[in-house]
Amino acid sequence: MADMGVAPYWETTFDAQGDPDPGERDALLGGAAAAGLTDLVVFAHGWNNSRSTATGLYRSFFAPFPGLLAGAPGPVCLGYGGVIWPSMRFTDEPVPDFPPSRPALTAAGPELGPDTLRALAGVFPGSEALLDRLAELIERRPPDDARLEEFAGLVRTLVAHGRTEGTSTAPTAADIQDMDDVDAADPAMLVRPAPEVCGRFADALTAAGAVPAELFGDVWQRLWSGALELLRQASYWEMKRRAGTVGRAGLGPLLAALAASAPGLRVHLVGHSFGGRLVSFAARTLTERGGCVHSLTMLQGAFSHYAFTPRLPFATGRAGALEGTPDRVQGPVVCCHSRYDQALGMLYPLASRVADDPDSLAWLDDSRWGAMGHDGIQAVDGCAQLTLDSALGGALPGAGCVNVDCSSVVRRGGPPSGAHSDICHPELARLVLLTGRILR
Incomplete structure (x- = not known):
């Protein structure tokens, strides 16, 4: 070249x-x-x-x-x-020396942008309808534990689809062992209660300085910020x-x-x-x-x-x-x-x-x-x-x-x-x- x-x-x-x-x-x-x-x-x-x-x-x-x-x-x-x-990668992640990216977490709340949706569709082909529903839930951010559970369930389905799309077999023992979970094919973030997992991710994002100050006091905005991070980490688990x-x-x-x-x-x-x-x-x-x-x-x-x-x-x-x-x-x-x-x-x-x-x-x-x-x-x-x-x-x-x-x-x-x-x-x-x- x-x-x-x-x-x-x-x-x-x-x-x-x-x-x-x-x-x-x-x-x-x-x-x-x-x-x-x-x-x-x-x-x-x-x-x-x-x-x-x-x-x-x-x-x-x-x-x-x-x-x-x-x-x-x-x-x-x-x-x-x-x-x-x-x-x-999610398109909000900054890469030094490359063009600046638009943050996914702003004062208006979390956003699953069109560029990231296109990237997800590229690595999880055939999941467009599922991804549209994930984007809709992130946009609406309903104050409802059941909707958080729905979001987590859709993420679990997305990962399962990626597993069958990318390979004809389930993860090998080596795959599972190096997922840092030696006993289960799915990581804890996909099987634990969604409000708990999203809350933990929101805490981590806050500690990392990724959550705008305007969202600190809004419990549901922070939980949905954690839900977006759940999607990010689950997709990276599949990439790993x-x-x-x-x-x-x-x-x-x-x-x-x-x-x-x-x-x-x-x-x-x-x-x-x-x-x-x-x-x-x-x-x-x-x-x-x-x-x-x-x-x-x-x-x-x-x-x-x-x-x-x-x-x-x-x-x-x-x-x-x-x-x-x-x-x-x-x-x-x-x-x-x-x-x-x-x-x-x-x-x-x-x-x-x-x-x-x-x-x-x-x-x-x-x-x-x-x-x-x-x-x-x-x-x-x-x-x-x-x-x-x-x-x-x-x-x-x-x-x-x-x-x-x-x-x-x-x-x-x-x-x-x-x-x-x-x-x-x-x-x-x-x-x-x-x-x-x-x-x-």
Whole structure:
């Protein structure tokens, strides 16, 4: 693609079941072999609404690479790959360096805007009538528990539809385990009483600064603000499950084919948000450390911080869903995290939590429900703990898990997601190249 600023560059589109576009797959396999690449960086986006948005993210992230490569210690022929998979974000979420978005929570109350409705219809095809009813309830905001329950029931139906639309099977044990709910196929937010769940989400939104002051004293406006957040989090729960499917059934087999068509090529996986889960599941499919993946970097990974552990602290007979994945990667597995990521520090654990603790504001007192992008990989022996400065200064180990606190640069963004998408920085581009030993 001529306007990417880097070359050679390939995009590969996967559907919800992980099937790649045949022409794009063949272009990558043939092109990588013909170009004589030494290294290939493959980036998977997280929540996103369109191919153009994903491509814009890749263009921005890759922009510093040509200048950085001038400092490479040896000959490098680097290629670039972008993964396009069916995910979505709510259009009110601010993304630094991209056009400003319109907030969904204003003094007039919550709003399910037309752009977000179109995005939802795109990832949940055939659900237009259901989505229209959800939008109607948000617009009317009736002061009625029964209508809140109706809203929650419709959200549950939407997720169930997405599950059957995106895959022919129910979630696997690995899907369920890494949903942070090891005992149920549906997260607590979809089965608990709607007024309670919406109230908890409203509390979290207030704490995050997302609820306008004018709504503080209106109980029902705040509850419907929580209902809108329930829809957001439920749709992201489905996207999270889908990311695992695309990684396991789509990108993983493509990496195996790439290793066969271009022997000796060093692949470096990068994933943002749910894309971190996608590339991790792709690496998990590889049979041994001797494969083509030489590094894995997760930018604000939106999945359990216990995913790689051999023993879950709260269930010692179980391992994390991605246990053993670092053994499939020849180099380091780097987790970039930031305390300014509100999406993962506040809303993710709230949406994931199962235990009932009414005395805890927003259910935030239990570390069981944390996300990698907020506090790093947990419960993995020998996991290195680095600041971004130390990582850039040469402290990265040659293999194993590494937490890198990137709060010094990943810090911009307003509520409700905070700095979750603040990832386009030269420092992070350099970190990817250092992780892959392309720079030293």
